[in-house]
Amino acid sequence: MKLSFNDEIDMTLDDTDTSNAKAAPVVGSDKTGAQDAANGAAEDAGKLQTVDPGNQAIAVPVACDDLQGEIGGEDLILPRINLTQKVGDLGDQFGPGVIVFQKEQVLWKEGDKPLNVVVLHAAKRYQENTEFGSDEMGQVVDTLDEVKALGGWIEWRDGADGRREAPPWAPRLDIVCLIAAPDGAETALFPFDLDGKAYAAAVWTLSKSAFTSAGRAILTARATHLRNGYRTGKWQVSAAKRQGPKGAYFVPVFRASGKTDDVMQAFAASVYQA
Numbered sequence: 001m002k003l004s005f006n007d008e009i010d011m012t013l014d015d016t017d018t019s020n021a022k023a024a025p026v027v028g029s030d031k032t033g034a035q036d037a038a039n040g041a042a043e044d045a046g047k048l049q050t051v052d053p054g055n056q057a058i059a060v061p062v063a064c065d066d067l068q069g070e071i072g073g074e075d076l077i078l079p080r081i082n083l084t085q086k087v088g089d090l091g092d093q094f095g096p097g098v099i100v101f102q103k104e105q106v107l108w109k110e111g112d113k114p115l116n117v118v119v120l121h122a123a124k125r126y127q128e129n130t131e132f133g134s135d136e137m138g139q140v141v142d143t144l145d146e147v148k149a150l151g152g153w154i155e156w157r158d159g160a161d162g163r164r165e166a167p168p169w170a171p172r173l174d175i176v177c178l179i180a181a182p183d184g185a186e187t188a189l190f191p192f193d194l195d196g197k198a199y200a201a202a203v204w205t206l207s208k209s210a211f212t213s214a215g216r217a218i219l220t221a222r223a224t225h226l227r228n229g230y231r232t233g234k235w236q237v238s239a240a241k242r243q244g245p246k247g248a249y250f251v252p253v254f255r256a257s258g259k260t261d262d263v264m265q266a267f268a269a270s271v272y273q274a
Contacts (some may be wrong), residue, residue, distance in 0.1 A: 079189070079202040081107070081179075083210065083239055083252050097239050097250040101202065105189055107182055114236035116180040118260060120201065120272040122218055122230065126154065127172045127207050140172075172207035173215035178268050194267045201271050206252065209242065213251040221256060231268040234258050 084090040084098045094100055099108040099115065108115050126147050128138025141147060147154065152169040159165035181190040181198040190198035206215040218230075226233040236257045239250050260268070 079200055081177075081202050081204040083250055085249055086247070096248075097241060099237070099239055099252070101179075101185075101200070102189060105186055107179070107185065108238055110239075112182065112238075114238045114255070115182060116257075117235045117237045117254075118178040118264065118268050119175055119218060119230040119233070119235065120178055120268060121176040122222070123174045124215075124219070125172055125174060126169050128152070128169055129167070129208070138169075170208055170211065171215070172205060172211050173218060175204050175206065175218065176272055177202060177204060178271055192267075192271055194264070199267075199271070204252075209244075209249060209251050213240075213242075214254045217254050225256070231265050232259055234260055 079102050082090055082100050082103065084094050084096055084100060086096045090098075090100055090103060094106060095109075097110060098106055101107045125140055125142055126144065127140045130136050130138045139150075141150070144154070147169045152167070154167045154169050154171060156167060157165045178192075178199055178201055179190075181187055181200070185198075187198045190200040192199040192201070206218075221233060222230060234257045236255045238253050238255075240253050241248055241250055243249075
């Protein structure tokens, strides 16, 4: 994940190698420019591509004169979305089954309208499982080969005692998404604007049951009806309650809600460049 800077947008998410870095398109009222950016985005997004997660940095264009130095992803704090559960600090603060932005703003709770979201980028990785209800996050690696090298696996197995043995690792999906500010939200947390509507770019990690319920739907969409890129599709996002052997839990629900128009695609491309 990379960031780029220009004089119109203070911070934009970018995924381009620094050797080919260039300023993000400027969002404005020029519909012709928006059309050109959207067309270019559609042409570039026609094929699935593999991104090297270890080669991620910030791209700072030569024209940028207000920032210098070697800056990496570890120097930045990106906004994050969480879905609260019955256990954990966020669950204690907001209650279970609530979608929270930056651990301070409620984006969605039961009874609210679904959130309007555009997925900008997705990266599948693997995460070591931790005890149910724990706030600790297990080790994260990029490939299944790394999981196997650490003695792990991701499928259920027959144990030595004849019982089914749960896998110690599981896939996860890290997505960057563009989210429209819901009614009543603190717009200071949503720094991007399109036609008077406030938006924010944020990271959402979909692991365990969230990967099963939402992550696979997002991956499937990219291989089917969103073959021209994630920016061409809209989603309505909420949460649902599920019952498991260890109690109730909540999962995110991503429902496809149509295609974005050329103006939205250009706007999304200016916020995040793949």
